[in-house]
Amino acid sequence: MRLARSVFLLVLAALLPGIAAAQSVRWETAEQGSLSSTLQLIFEDCAPDGQPDLPQLPNATLTFVGQSESMNIVNFQMTRSVALTYMVRSRQNSPVQIPAFNVRTNKGQIRVPAFNAAGPSASLDSVASAKLIPERTSVWAGEVFGLNYELTASSRNNPQISPTFDWNAAPLVAEDWSKPEVREAVVNGERRVNVTFRARAIAKTPNTVKLEAASHLLSIQTGTIGFGIISQPRMEPVSVTSDQPIIEVRPLPAAPAGFGGAVGQFKLVSKVVPEKAAVGEPITWTLELSGTGNWPDLDGLPSRAVSNDFQVVQPKAKRTPVEGKLFDVTLAEDVVLVPTKPGSYTLGPVAVTYFDPKSGSYKTLQAPRTTITVTAPNAPQFNIMPPTATATPPPASDTAPAKASTPPKTPPPPAAIPRDPLPGTASAAVPLTLPALAVWLAAPFAALLVFWLWLAVRRAQETDPVRPRREARDRLAATLARLGSADNAARPALLLAWQHDAAILWQLRQAAPAASALRDAAWSDLWREADRALYGAGNPLPADWIVRAQAALAAVKVPGFQPLRLFLPRNLMPFAAAVALAGISAATLLHAAAVAPSTAYRSGDFAAAEKAWRTAATQNPTDWIARHNLSLALAQLERIGESAAQATAAFVQAPAEPAVRWHFGQSVEKSGFAAREIAGFLNPDFRFRLARAASPAEWQHAGIGAAFAVAGACALLLFRSYRGGAGWLHIVAAIVCGLGLVSAAAAAFGIHTYGTAARPDAVIVARAGTLRSIPTEADTTQKTTALAAGSLAVADRTFLGWTRLSFANGQTGWVRKEEIVALWK
Numbered sequence: 001m002r003l004a005r006s007v008f009l010l011v012l013a014a015l016l017p018g019i020a021a022a023q024s025v026r027w028e029t030a031e032q033g034s035l036s037s038t039l040q041l042i043f044e045d046c047a048p049d050g051q052p053d054l055p056q057l058p059n060a061t062l063t064f065v066g067q068s069e070s071m072n073i074v075n076f077q078m079t080r081s082v083a084l085t086y087m088v089r090s091r092q093n094s095p096v097q098i099p100a101f102n103v104r105t106n107k108g109q110i111r112v113p114a115f116n117a118a119g120p121s122a123s124l125d126s127v128a129s130a131k132l133i134p135e136r137t138s139v140w141a142g143e144v145f146g147l148n149y150e151l152t153a154s155s156r157n158n159p160q161i162s163p164t165f166d167w168n169a170a171p172l173v174a175e176d177w178s179k180p181e182v183r184e185a186v187v188n189g190e191r192r193v194n195v196t197f198r199a200r201a202i203a204k205t206p207n208t209v210k211l212e213a214a215s216h217l218l219s220i221q222t223g224t225i226g227f228g229i230i231s232q233p234r235m236e237p238v239s240v241t242s243d244q245p246i247i248e249v250r251p252l253p254a255a256p257a258g259f260g261g262a263v264g265q266f267k268l269v270s271k272v273v274p275e276k277a278a279v280g281e282p283i284t285w286t287l288e289l290s291g292t293g294n295w296p297d298l299d300g301l302p303s304r305a306v307s308n309d310f311q312v313v314q315p316k317a318k319r320t321p322v323e324g325k326l327f328d329v330t331l332a333e334d335v336v337l338v339p340t341k342p343g344s345y346t347l348g349p350v351a352v353t354y355f356d357p358k359s360g361s362y363k364t365l366q367a368p369r370t371t372i373t374v375t376a377p378n379a380p381q382f383n384i385m386p387p388t389a390t391a392t393p394p395p396a397s398d399t400a401p402a403k404a405s406t407p408p409k410t411p412p413p414p415a416a417i418p419r420d421p422l423p424g425t426a427s428a429a430v431p432l433t434l435p436a437l438a439v440w441l442a443a444p445f446a447a448l449l450v451f452w453l454w455l456a457v458r459r460a461q462e463t464d465p466v467r468p469r470r471e472a473r474d475r476l477a478a479t480l481a482r483l484g485s486a487d488n489a490a491r492p493a494l495l496l497a498w499q500h501d502a503a504i505l506w507q508l509r510q511a512a513p514a515a516s517a518l519r520d521a522a523w524s525d526l527w528r529e530a531d532r533a534l535y536g537a538g539n540p541l542p543a544d545w546i547v548r549a550q551a552a553l554a555a556v557k558v559p560g561f562q563p564l565r566l567f568l569p570r571n572l573m574p575f576a577a578a579v580a581l582a583g584i585s586a587a588t589l590l591h592a593a594a595v596a597p598s599t600a601y602r603s604g605d606f607a608a609a610e611k612a613w614r615t616a617a618t619q620n621p622t623d624w625i626a627r628h629n630l631s632l633a634l635a636q637l638e639r640i641g642e643s644a645a646q647a648t649a650a651f652v653q654a655p656a657e658p659a660v661r662w663h664f665g666q667s668v669e670k671s672g673f674a675a676r677e678i679a680g681f682l683n684p685d686f687r688f689r690l691a692r693a694a695s696p697a698e699w700q701h702a703g704i705g706a707a708f709a710v711a712g713a714c715a716l717l718l719f720r721s722y723r724g725g726a727g728w729l730h731i732v733a734a735i736v737c738g739l740g741l742v743s744a745a746a747a748a749f750g751i752h753t754y755g756t757a758a759r760p761d762a763v764i765v766a767r768a769g770t771l772r773s774i775p776t777e778a779d780t781t782q783k784t785t786a787l788a789a790g791s792l793a794v795a796d797r798t799f800l801g802w803t804r805l806s807f808a809n810g811q812t813g814w815v816r817k818e819e820i821v822a823l824w825k
Helices: 002-019 435-461 469-484 492-503 521-537 545-555 562-569 569-583 586-602 606-619 624-637 641-651 658-671 686-691 698-723 726-758
Strands: 024-032 036-044 060-074 077-090 096-098 102-105 108-112 116-117 128-134 138-140 146-152 172-174 179-185 190-203 207-210 214-223 234-240 247-252 259-273 276-278 285-293 310-313 320-323 328-339 345-348 350-356 361-367 370-375 762-765 770-774 784-787 794-797 802-806 810-814 820-821
Touching: 024 108, 036 116, 060 234, 116 146, 116 172, 128 214, 128 234, 146 214, 146 545, 259 361, 259 762, 285 350, 328 762, 469 545, 492 521, 521 545, 586 606, 586 624, 606 624, 624 641, 641 658, 641 726, 641 762, 641 820, 698 726, 726 762, 726 794, 784 810, 794 820
Parallel strands: 138 247, 259 350, 276 370
Antiparallel strands: 024 036, 036 077, 060 077, 096 116, 102 108, 128 146, 146 190, 172 190, 179 190, 207 247, 214 234, 259 285, 285 328, 310 328, 320 328, 345 370, 350 361, 762 794, 762 820, 770 784, 770 810, 794 802, 802 810
16 A cells, blocks of 8 residues: 555656646747748647737738647656647748737736748749729719729649639729639730729718728649659649728819719700690600719609699609619609699709719709690590480570570590499309308307417418528528439529529529629628529539538528517407407408408508409409409509509400400500400400400300200201101201301300410510510520510410410510419419
């Protein structure tokens, strides 16, 4: 026992000097390269407390590489070490001097002595360099100026240059960088690769602005690995940092009255169409401002003054930028004026004051004044309304002298406006009796008393605003899993699905968002690589794309469902209201459901009526009453094109209804377009009057019935020939056969008259747009053509919110599904 204790004391005495050794932190050189060297910051018998704050080096950068730990026992002395490895890159091939500094450790602050590291054999600037080149170093506040980024690298180092780089534009507002322009040049006898990116920017406020440095990653060949034919180049990643030029932003001179903040070169155009109209006819006054300037700071066009004799409908201004440009924009605003009194009126002039940075002065654009003439109202274009009785002149007085008198003028009828909506629905189902209906109504209301809380939870889940993002995140995970095993033919569809769900996850509203719209750099890179793989020639996905996409997806956290949303009024109150209405009679409930949209329409709440009728038309697309009423509400909301499309659908489904005929003619007159196949129904001759007696589906049913009649008549004749019978059977069979043939001919004629509208997948274009050869807005090289409103086509394929249309002349193309209205579906 004493011997063991003695041995323990001897070992402890040997270890105590190592344990009690003083802590220290020092630099050591780990590796020396041609472009960079590796240093280690060694912590002996201590550990760093977080990442050390290293001193700034004027001509070199320190990049953290990794951390390692070790333990050594020499002569019974134990030493524990922690090594932080840094890569040193110097702009010059001179030694790198690291000054002394303090570092925090778990044993307190320790002083790190100064260290001189040997410089690389070649400086980074001699291999690659970058610079930002502003067009001018002195600009006006809000002036658009050019900005170039140039990267130059030595060709002997076989540089592999990334097509993107990191740069923070703040406090400037800048466009996206252009595609790189690559060229070669000889500088001091050495061939160098020059890559130029171009953009434009503005500075909003006067100041002296020092631009942020750009950081560009490229790979440089620093040697070879192996020997002979099995050697391969050794590539080393290098981060090149640009200079930071200074721009002087001058304040604008004292502004005159009416200056709205526009800086640049602009053009103002004013158009009034038509300049002569009748009372009640719309007049469109278009004001268009275009040019190059500080558009991000401009809110809209100047206000316009018009007479109180006009009803004014002013939609939002339409801002149309040039593709890929932030500062080249056309801002157009259409004001619809509906005159209420005849007379002569003056519109304008309209003035826009802006600052011209080229001349350094303020200028004023002025649209000239336009005179319009308003006449008395005209009769409707289409003779659909019932004739107006002619006023009878009063009898002449007995005492008046006998002379020829001029009969009084008949006042013109008022201009056409939308009529009252039709009540009810077009459902052909047989209604239930009142007691049976009461029983069926009582059952769900009784169930609601028990399950209202469960239904409220379900509704809260369905109305959760974060739900689309959670579902998009789940779909993204599934899409990435499928991409790993998909072949080249299936990958484009999966990449499009990935982009669609990524836009939902990041809450992007654009139809075809750019990569810069994503707020995360990793996601932006993934989006650009997906675009290149989809639309570029011979650009496969990088090998690590799926792994990086899965890592980026894992980093995005989407909030889960909050159970407390159950108690929001919009989630809880609908069920409480249903319970409260359980005591009301079934007839009252049905009546309220039927008249609610009509009540909203008559009370002037056209938006609510449009929403209710659109829901009804979506649930039952062949409900022509819902389509007709939806067209009325859209007309009141000045959505003329969509109103005409819905009126066309209602007319095709129920052409024999007088109210539907009248509104169809009125909406087509208002919109100014009608499909070629159905334009003849507006002022019909005998052919179109016959066709509109029934819908295409009814003509088809008539044709089927005629076929059965003809077949039955032929069967009767055969039966009479084989088995004999009364002679009058021949006459009956001949009459039935003749009527069947006439009905079949009429049915075929009616279906042919409707043309494409008789197809179950027929659609009509609600507003003018663009017909594209492929279903995307991102590819600017694809062929496109203008698509006129009112065009009738067949929808034969759908793809991610796009619909392919096939026209009667064989033309096909893709449009957004929001731009068309299906006639039957």
